[in-house]
Amino acid sequence: xxxxxxxxxxxxxxxxxxxxxxxxxxxxxxxxxxxxxxxxxxxxxxxxxxxxxxxxxxxxxxxxxxxxxxxxxxxxxxxxxxxxxxxxxxxxxxxxxxxxxxxxxxxxxxxxxxxxxxxxxxxxxxxxxxxxxxxxxxxxxxxxxxxxxxxxxxxxxxxxxxxxxxxxxxxxxxxxxxxxxxxxxxxxxxxxxxxxxxxxxxxxxxxxxxxxxxxxxxxxxxxxxxxxxxxxxxxxxxxxxxxxxxxxxxxxxxxxxxxxxxxxxxxxxxxxxxxxxxxxxxxxxxxxxxxxxxxxxxxxxxxx
Amino acid sequence: xxxxxxxxxxxxxxxxxxxxxxxxxxxxxxxxxxxxxxxxxxxxxxxxxxxxxxxxxxxxxxxxxxxxxxxxxxxxxxxxxxxxxxxxxxxxxxxxxxxxxxxxxxxxxxxxxxxxxxxxxxxxxxxxxxxxxxxxxxxxxxxxxxxxxxxxxxxxxxxxxxxxxxxxxxxxxxxxxxxxxxxxxxxxxxxxxxxxxxxxxxxxxxxxxxxxxxxxxxxxxxxxxxxxxxxxxxxxxxxxxxxxxxxxxxxxxxxxxxxxxxxxxxxxxxxxxxxxxxxxxxxxxxxxxxxxxxxxxxxxxxxxxxxxxxxxxxxxxxxxxxxxxxxxxxxxxxxxxxxxxxxxxxxxxxxxxxxx
Numbered sequence: 001x002x003x004x005x006x007x008x009x010x011x012x013x014x015x016x017x018x019x020x021x022x023x024x025x026x027x028x029x030x031x032x033x034x035x036x037x038x039x040x041x042x043x044x045x046x047x048x049x050x051x052x053x054x055x056x057x058x059x060x061x062x063x064x065x066x067x068x069x070x071x072x073x074x075x076x077x078x079x080x081x082x083x084x085x086x087x088x089x090x091x092x093x094x095x096x097x098x099x100x101x102x103x104x105x106x107x108x109x110x111x112x113x114x115x116x117x118x119x120x121x122x123x124x125x126x127x128x129x130x131x132x133x134x135x136x137x138x139x140x141x142x143x144x145x146x147x148x149x150x151x152x153x154x155x156x157x158x159x160x161x162x163x164x165x166x167x168x169x170x171x172x173x174x175x176x177x178x179x180x181x182x183x184x185x186x187x188x189x190x191x192x193x194x195x196x197x198x199x200x201x202x203x204x205x206x207x208x209x210x211x212x213x214x215x216x217x218x219x220x221x222x223x224x225x226x227x228x229x230x231x232x233x234x235x236x237x238x239x240x241x242x243x244x245x246x247x248x249x250x251x252x253x254x255x256x257x258x259x260x261x262x263x264x265x266x267x268x269x270x271x272x273x274x275x276x277x278x279x280x281x282x283x284x285x286x287x288x289x290x291x292x293x294x295x296x297x298x299x300x301x302x303x304x
Numbered sequence: 305x306x307x308x309x310x311x312x313x314x315x316x317x318x319x320x321x322x323x324x325x326x327x328x329x330x331x332x333x334x335x336x337x338x339x340x341x342x343x344x345x346x347x348x349x350x351x352x353x354x355x356x357x358x359x360x361x362x363x364x365x366x367x368x369x370x371x372x373x374x375x376x377x378x379x380x381x382x383x384x385x386x387x388x389x390x391x392x393x394x395x396x397x398x399x400x401x402x403x404x405x406x407x408x409x410x411x412x413x414x415x416x417x418x419x420x421x422x423x424x425x426x427x428x429x430x431x432x433x434x435x436x437x438x439x440x441x442x443x444x445x446x447x448x449x450x451x452x453x454x455x456x457x458x459x460x461x462x463x464x465x466x467x468x469x470x471x472x473x474x475x476x477x478x479x480x481x482x483x484x485x486x487x488x489x490x491x492x493x494x495x496x497x498x499x500x501x502x503x504x505x506x507x508x509x510x511x512x513x514x515x516x517x518x519x520x521x522x523x524x525x526x527x528x529x530x531x532x533x534x535x536x537x538x539x540x541x542x543x544x545x546x547x548x549x550x551x552x553x554x555x556x557x558x559x560x561x562x563x564x565x566x567x568x569x570x571x572x573x574x575x576x577x578x579x580x581x582x583x584x585x586x587x588x589x590x591x592x593x594x595x596x597x598x599x600x601x602x603x604x605x606x607x608x609x610x611x612x613x614x615x616x617x618x619x620x621x622x623x624x625x626x627x628x629x630x631x632x633x634x635x636x637x638x639x640x641x642x643x644x645x646x647x648x649x650x651x652x653x654x655x656x657x658x659x660x
Contacts, residue, residue, distance in 0.1 A: 236629075
């Protein structure tokens with residue numbers, strides 16, 4: 001039964017779901033339950049439309065509200081600060097307490113991190129858990145939005161959101177890429193010079209814009225997040241510096257320019273220092289578009 | 305731990321011989337030269353020397369380095385080498401001082417809770433300071449205050465003990481305070497999971513590339529601490545005999561110990577505040593000198609400053625070049641080389657009993 005409906009719908013939505021491959025899992029006709037998807041935690045079947053969703057993933061919170069499933073969300077974790085209308089609680093996604101989560105009587109819990117058997121414990125209480133790991137590609141990020149659409153009964157909204165994101169990002173990439181070719185970028189995660197390479201999700205933004213990431217040369221350990229030496233950054237003299245430590249650590253163009261030797265860096269001299277909200281730069285949800293937009297305006301300024 | 309106090313130390317331990325003094329100074333000079341010449345960016349030995357000559361206003365010499373390379377050498381690398389030397393010298397000196405004062409071969413500069421207090425201070429500043437104040441400027445101050453508060457508390461707890469105020473009581477008080485502060489810090493860290501990474505990198509320890517500002521920040525503390533300790537270096541040999549013996553030799557044990565501990569703690573707190581926790585320097589350097597030269601404290605203390613400075617400069621060279629242009633936390637480098645060495649020290653001193 002499941003299988004045949006899959007094939008029936010399959011042809012019609014083939015074009016739409018072309019990007020959903022590999023671990024994407026089964027697709028369903030919109031808003032029909034039960035739904036089965038494949039997540040980082042294995043195969044999950046949702047019997048009926050959830051009405052009491054708890055999101056412990058700030059990215060998933062943003063996505064759920066962006067696909068009009070916000071009214072089904074009854075609680076979000078303490079890091080879910082966007083959108084403002086999300087029902088923020090003291091629940092923690094990093095050090096979760098199973099009893100505190102269960103007290104909300106959720107019918108669906110979405111997590112980005114599964115420490116110490118959290119999902120197993122919730123499942124034992126009969127609560128459905130969806131584990132969405134940090135995406136490392138745009139494709140993976142879109143897949144997660146689509147999965148959230150499927151399980152919340154808002155697949156059509158999810159597909160529309162993904163379409164809008166792709167259109168906007170494509171347009172930004174088309175207009176910015178020509179000028180960005182061969183520009184180098186340094187993405188700063190912390191003032192002690194941790195950065196992100198092209199392997200990471202944020203790194204993919206720079207790659208899409210055709211920029212050269214100076215952290216790529218430093219990732220011998222292959223973590224994607226090397227700590228760069230100050231000498232190297234000054235010597236590499238990146239054309240653009242992106243500060244993703246503005247909220248956590250109060251970094252701004254003036255504090256960067258005041259660092260010893262940094263006044264020699266091209267980005268400091270041309271004022272091409274982009275301030276990006278820490279949370280936008282560390283999530284893989286709908287506000288990816290905002291990140292692209294911030295980069296695009298910095299690149300436009302640089303071209304003038 | 306302090307049952308080891310029973311061991312008989314050699315009062316007539318050797319003083320500073322010219323050979324060891326020269327060897328130590330040569331080691332430090334070697335480390336400084338390597339530190340300045342080697343880095344993630346290849347500047348070339350000859351060009352660095354020429355640039356140095358130009359800085360010294362030698363006639364007819366102009367620097368062959370580009371402005372960017374000049375900045376790398378003089379605003380980033382040289383201050384970092386100097387900072388590593390100051391911190392390394394301070395940690396080794398504080399470690400040697402504690403070992404003498406507490407008659408405990410395992411004593412390290414973090415014994416009285418400085419590290420735990422500084423860690424708590426750093427965590428509070430990272431998690432709770434308002435946005436404008438947060439960042440690189442506030443953290444060292446908060447860490448310094450935290451470290452100082454922890455040691456004052458250790459003293460208060462130690463003094464409140466009903467039994468006589470001996471060294472062992474103080475060490476136990478330090479362990480207690482450290483455990484309490486660490487628990488507090490871990491709790492705050494958990495409550496503010498977004499700060500985990502920052503606190504974590506701080507705890508791993510690193511010589512920051514912050515130019516001369518951090519050097520200027522800690523220099524007064526390190527200088528005062530070094531002057532006080534080195535002035536009292538002969539008394540440490542006497543203290544090492546035991547409180548009663550020292551008192552019978554006319555030493556005001558409590559006052560001298562307080563002066564030494566305050567000086568060592570102040571210097572350590574300043575060092576920890578800018579670099580985070582760098583383990584093992586305070587243990588391996590004094591032990592290495594003792595094992596190799598067999599000198600008493602009056603020679604060990606000045607040698608520790610010199611060798612500790614050189615050791616940390618070299619360790620930092622590894623930290624910034626081994627995975628260049630990425631960095632390895634310095635605390636990892638010192639512990640990686642320190643741990644095997646420490647095992648060796650334990651092995652050597654276990655049988656002898658009086659090996660200290």
